[in-house]
Amino acid sequence: MxxxxxxxxxxxxxxxxxxxxxxxxxxxxxxxxxxxxxxxxxxxxxxxxxxxxxxxxxxxxxxxxxxxxxxxxxxTGAVEYKGSLVLSSKRDKNELLRFASMTRQHRWVDHLSIAELEPDLAGHIRQGLYFDSEAxxxxxxxxxxxxxxxxxxxxxxxxxxxxxxxxxxxxxxxxxxxxxxDLRGVKGEMVILKNPELNISRPVRFIHPRMPLYIVPRGSGVYMLGATMIESSDRSRITARSMLELLSAAYALHPAFAESEVLEIGVDVRPAFPDxxxxxxxxxxxxxxxxxxxxxxxxxxxxxx
Incomplete structure (x- = not known):
């Protein structure tokens, strides 16, 4: 064939x-x-x-x-099996409860468990969900x-x-x-940061009031930040609002992100059908x-x- x-x-x-x-x-x-x-x-x-x-x-x-x-x-042999963390600040606990109600295969973690999973987040976040089967x-x-x-x-x-x-x-x-x-475009924006002083080993989704954030480690202190979903086929550069909100959410997760080096900024458009x-x-x-x-x-x- x-x-x-x-x-x-x-x-x-x-x-x-x-x-x-x-x-x-x-x-x-x-x-x-x-x-x-x-x-x-x-x-x-x-x-x-x-x-x-x-x-x-x-x-x-x-x-x-x-x-x-x-x-x-x-x-590829490139998969990291370390699970996913979904975290929120204390004021956004209701959103975390909603996230928990919509998903399965997770367990609740408190500040002690979070510190065990991600020592660098100890003391910053006190509640979350751990999806241990993800990668x-x-x-x-x-x-x-x-x-x-x-x-x-x-x-x-x-x-x-x-x-x-x-x-x-x-x-x-x-x-x-x-x-x-019936194919349409959904724009996504991302930022890649480098911070050798910060060690996060697994993807973290941070529930933030303005922009839900995900942070994915790439190794050697490099992290990919993303979250935006904009109904647009425009592949132009990232908007100032998106950049501000991505970085603000990362800072809320851990203030050390403020000292990161911006390595790369990327924009592209995902193909999607109506549903x-x-x-x-x-x-x-x-x-x-x-x-x-x-x-x-x-x-x-x-x-x-």
């Missing part, structure tokens, strides 16, 4: 690896070649946190997302390893135009709006895999399978 995959972001690379591992002859096509900042998956947080996502996501996201970590570990990865490392795995099997991404007469799996993300009229659930659609000899919204790393393996 021969298949060509168009688009080498997280969806396309997962599909290509899954097919190649099953003995399918695969060719991979991307205008820019992977991995790189042209793809929204480059700017992702990399949280493999299906139960946390249950706070706002539909049931399929949770059910299919529970299989993601094992897939990523199999193909995370560095998206850029994971993408690069998928590319290397494919290369070892003789599959190299090309900038050549795909053929028109063989089965094509279209994973172009928002660029596929030329064929999928924020992905789709697999077939038109002739072309299959479209799209609409992963904010769940690219969580759902791409399931869609690929």
């Amino acid at each position: 021969r298949v060509q995959v168009v688009g080498a972001g997280v969806a396309g690379l997962c599909v290509a690896n899954e097919l190649s591992s099953r003995g399918v002859e695969v060719s991979l096509h991307d205008t820019y070649r992977p991995p790189g900042p042209h793809a929204c998956s480059w700017w992702a947080g990399g949280m493999l946190a299906p139960f946390c996502e249950g706070e706002s996501a539909e049931e399929p996201v949770i059910r299919l997302g529970t299989r993601a970590a094992s897939w990523w570990q199999k193909f 995370h990865l560095d998206p850029r490392v994971a993408l690069a390893r998928l590319v290397d795995t494919l290369a070892s099997q003789g599959v190299v991404c090309t900038q050549e135009e795909p053929l028109s007469d063989i089965l094509t799996i279209d994973c172009r993300g928002l660029a596929a709006r030329d064929a999928l009229a 924020n659930l992905p789709r697999i659609r077939r038109r002739g000899n072309r299959l479209f895999i799209n609409g992963l919204y904010r769940h690219g790393y969580l759902l791409a393996p399931a869609l690929a399978r």
Whole structure:
């Protein structure tokens, strides 16, 4: 069987690896070649946190997302199994109670347990939820390893135009709006900070009155901050408001973030359908895999399978 995959972001690379591992002859096509900042998956947080996502996501996201970590570990070996922490200040306890009521597979932690899990947060936060079965990865490392795995099997991404007469799996993300009229863009903004004096080992979601924040460790004192979801297809730079609120929320979690070095600021647009659930659609000899919204790393393996 021969298949060509168009688009080498997280969806396309997962599909290509899954097919190649099953003995399918695969060719991979991307205008820019992977991995790189042209793809929204480059700017992702990399949280493999299906139960946390249950706070706002539909049931399929949770059910299919529970299989993601094992897939990523199999193909990349880049997964960190340290769980997720959801924290709040004392004044926002009602929001934490709401989060707990909407999710499962967690346990309550007090200031002593938080200090045991994350010593650098001791004394700053006194209440939270711990999702011990969740995981995370560095998206850029994971993408690069998928590319290397494919290369070892003789599959190299090309900038050549795909053929028109063989089965094509279209994973172009928002660029596929030329064929999928109900696809929309949801803008996400992120900041990467470096603070060698601060040691946080697992993803932390901080419930903040203005902007819920997530912080994902990348190692060596580097942290990715994100949270914004803006209905827009504009890939221009981050707004001053978003930057201010991201950094303010990080400072509220731990004042040491105020001394961090800003390494990078990123903006991109996630592809989403009206209900924020992905789709697999077939038109002739072309299959479209799209609409992963904010769940690219969580759902791409399931869609690929």
